[in-house]
Every structure is written in C-alpha cells, then in structure tokens.
Amino acid sequence: MSEYKPSVDEAQPLDTAAALAEVLDRVAARTFRDDLIDAGLLIPTGVDGLYGRSEVFENVVEAINRLVTQRGADQGAEVMRFPPAMNRADFEDSEYLKSFPNLAGTVHSFCGGEREHHRLLKCLEDGEDWMDNQKPTRVVLTPAACYPCYPVVAKRGPLPPEGRTIDVFSYCFRHEPSLDPARMQMFRMREYVRMGTPDQIVQFRAMWIERGKALIETLGLPHSIELANDPFFGRGGKIVADSQRAQELKFELLIPIESEEKPTACLSFNYHMDHFGEIWKFYTADGAVAHTGCVGFGMERTTLALFGNHGLDVENWPASVREALWGKQ
C-alpha cells in the first residue's frame, strides 16, 4: 500500500495556515479510509481508489439504488444497462477527450503472435515493460453512466413530443488515484437522462434537485445544493469551467463526509444544452436539435456519506434511516 505523503509544494511561498489545513484534510481522509478498511467495509487491492466491497457495503448500495428507482417510478424511464465499457468511436465523438483527457481509460489488448508472446513473458520475468504489443481495442471504459445511451437513442430518429427519459446504471472509470475513499477510480453511477426541448430539461432538472434533496433528507444526511463545474483539463479549462458556472449548467448536492469545510458532491444535476444532440444528431419532434440533461447519483459516495455520518455499524444507524433503506424490520 502506498505510504502517506503530504505534498506541500516547497517552491511556492508557504502559506502555513493553508498548508496545515490541506495536511489535516488529507490525514482525515486517510483515517476514514483506514476505518472503512478495518471495519471490513472496503477491501484494499494495493491500488489507491480501487477497492473490493463487503456484503454490508453492497447492501447499502442496493438499498440506495432501490430508493432511486422508487423516486423515479413515475418517470416512464426506459431501463438500459450497459457494461462498464463503451464503443471507442462513440467515445471519441463525445468530445470527452477535449475536456477530461487525463481521466479516460482506454482498453488495450495483446495483438502479437508466438514470438511476441515469448518476448512479453521474458519482459515480465525480468520486471521490464511488457506493453509493447498491447494495441488499442475498439472499447474504452465508460466515463459516466449516461455516455453509451445517447448514440443508441439518436439512432431511433426524432424524439416523441414528450421527449425521452432513460435510466442507466454502471461502473465508471476515472484515472485519479487518491487516498480519499470518496474519489475512487472505479465507482457506480445511477442516472436518469432526459432528452427533449430546453424547457423539458430545465423542468426535469429542477424537479430532481427537489427529489434529490428529499431522498437525502430521508437518509438523515446534512446537505446543500451548490452551483458547480466539471474539472476541465489544462489552462483553457478554467475558461470553460467559468462559462459552465455563468450559464448555471451544473449543480451538485454536497454532503460533508470527512470534512465540514469540503463537503463531497454525491448527486449532480446537469444540463448539457445541445452538446450531445449536436454530436449525435438527434432532434425533437418539431425538428430542433434535442437538448439533454441528467441527474446522477454517486452510489459509493452516498454510501460513504451514510457511513461517515451515521457510523460504521449499520445496526446502530438511526431507525428512520434503516427504515428508509430496508423498510420496517
């Protein structure tokens, strides 16, 4: 397991208070992670951000997932369940690489013959790089649960007048190794995705902000709704993020897990405008480019928020929370 190393950049003038706050934050994250591992809820794999889950952890994830299904039962959503990988061509079209090249995961496979195989095994034996003959496949890891559904829906032709709502759920990958258990490299996201006119999307998002708050309240968790932005890559990313904020395209429901000062985004409410409609050429019933939006439930983060706020022993969680998750017992 990697050693804990607080990184205070010594080339910069030292803001002692800020540096100390950062170290304390990171120590707190490390401690909560250790507690989760010691309680057997998360199983370390030797890679930061990659964990096995215990039966108890999974029972909480499944219960939250059922709650989301109940709260969305009136949405007439079409259920689509994709594996945790998607078509690379669709991924390339999505422009994800413009915004978050550093987070994506491409899948590569060995494409050599017998000779290359012998070399591979020799490299492996000698502890050398054996990746020479790993070539890109036609799939990439899914970066967000909704990505595979847009090209599928686009192929069906114009949306009906009432638009469409799709229900997706999958493991997602983001390459950001971290000691913070709320920042995993592989985690699950449940989403309702809305496709239609701008009015339909805006109304959907406003409704799900209220429903998200109500759901989190039944779980007895403190929360706030905040304007937010995605972590766009590079110097130009700041401008895109500012524009996203100025247009109020992204809101997050934040819950304090390890820190009151830096609560964690557990749900997000997104309006993509015509971004995906333009890329995959799908249209509303009256021929305009479709707008899209989605509400995303971070399954691991919401689960961790429960453990962080109510303790590591689910038997001792407040009765109202247990009843919300598992019914009367």
Added chain:
Amino acid sequence: MSEYKPSVDEAQPLDTAAALAEVLDRVAARTFRDDLIDAGLLIPTGVDGLYGRSEVFENVVEAINRLVTQRGADQGAEVMRFPPAMNRADFEDSEYLKSFPNLAGTVHSFCGGEREHHRLLKCLEDGEDWMDNQKPTRVVLTPAACYPCYPVVAKRGPLPPEGRTIDVFSYCFRHEPSLDPARMQMFRMREYVRMGTPDQIVQFRAMWIERGKALIETLGLPHSIELANDPFFGRGGKIVADSQRAQELKFELLIPIESEEKPTACLSFNYHMDHFGEIWKFYTADGAVAHTGCVGFGMERTTLALFGNHGLDVENWPASVREALWGKQ
C-alpha cells in the same frame, strides 16, 4: 454494424461439408443475435460482443443470480464484490498472460501535458492515431470474477481448518469480438471460490456439479456435463490443454443455445490445484500450500440459454420456469 462475412480459408483444401457446417453455424448465431436485438433484449453498440441490456434481460440475470445465492446459502461464503478492474501487479503475478495473453485488457490513460493534449486533439480531428500518450495505468480489466480475491485472502494468513469459501460477482472482459451473442467481450460471472485442502476442493466441485445440474433442470434447460479445457494461447497451448484434460481439472455444463451440435458452456467447475496457492503463498491450517477451485455461472450465457430454449417472450416461458425465477405470481 460490421457486415457478416463467413471466413472459409481458401488456401486450405476445401472440406465442403465442414465449411458449409461452419457457415450455417455462423448464420444461425447471427440470426439469434438479430432476434435478440429486434426484440430489444440486447442493444447493439456498434462493437461485436458489446451490448446494452434491456430491463427484461436484466430481470432474468438478477433472478438467476438470486437462485445461485439460494443454492449456495449453506456455504458460509464470504461475499466480496470487486469492480470490473484489478491491480495490475496481482494480474501479472497470476500468470494469466502465460496462458491467455490475447484475451486480457489493460487500461491506459493520457499522461501528457497541454502540448500533448493539443496534439491528441489534432490527431483525433484528422482521424489519426491519438494513442501516443496513453500510458499503462496500474489496473487491468478483470478476466474472471475470482482473480481479485486470491491475493486478498492470502494476506490474511493460513486458512482455518475448514478452509474458506468466497462469493464473487463481477463484469469480466475478454478480447474476443464475435457475432455469437454467447461470446461477449464484457459479461458477468458469479462464482463460489473454494480454498483449502485437495479433498475439500474436490468435494466442493463434485457437489457443485450436482447443484449446477439441479439448478439448470429447474430452469427447464437441456444440458450435459463435459470434461473441458481452457483456450490456452499458441502452439504450446495444445499441450497445456491436453494436460488439463488428462488431469480432469475442468468440467463444463453445456446447454444448446444456437446449435445442438455445439452447445454452449454456461457453468464451469474448476480445480486449480496449487496454482494460486503457490503464486500468492497461502497455506492450509497444517502448513501445506492451499489448493483452490471454483464454480462459475456465466450470467449472460445462462440468460441467453433461457431465451434460446423458451423463446424471446418471458411471459410465454413455462410456468415452472417462471416460478423458479420469480416465485408464484
């Protein structure tokens, strides 16, 4: 979607009957796949072997999964749920690359800065290879659901006298694009993994062969148990496969799906001898290297066997099958 091309190797003397049989087999596979897609059960993504699943398809998967849980309820198994990726170091140790280098999927991420990002986007725009700065990460896709659990259990020290049984379930990846819907690139595998003395493993496997047959019988599916081997890579692979057969290490439960002559392996019953015990250094209570074995349930294949044998409309499945899956209704 890729065009259907029967590949009869014209450089070989043509065995007309065999060639025709192969073409017919492949046409049959293509037809069943088309039927599944037309019925909305599988959602094509443009990559062979990568599909979205409908709500109905998932309901069947979940029902089979519950049946496996019921049949294994007396096993005292510890539930571990890993994401569909594992630690690359553990994967390298596993010797999977010795046997199946062609099936593995490594995960690579962009590791460049602003300049490399500009070049990536330029390549993407020009339709050129943009993978120059994709570097191997510390994770690979899980090749079989049980792989991540061995190093975890090994770290706990010697096994108790009764050994251990672990319950795993995850999406797995194998790079073998195919038109056969029963040969997916991403599919789910549920397993019980047994760790202990040779006697404990052999007894476990014999018991699960009987339980597997009984489970498949309640689903009204024709089946047979056959000695089998894994698809070891290369010319040397044939020798390893023969040795695996001679030692009777692998049995499969086969169900005809698209072809009576070539039924599909839906369950497998494996005895690994001391392979994993040696690699990860785990021992029985009396200090011998632990032996391991597992029973694996191919969730998509068993689901496809139901659709193939009972029809694409679950409402019209035999009452006894529906009751086995969903109880009295």
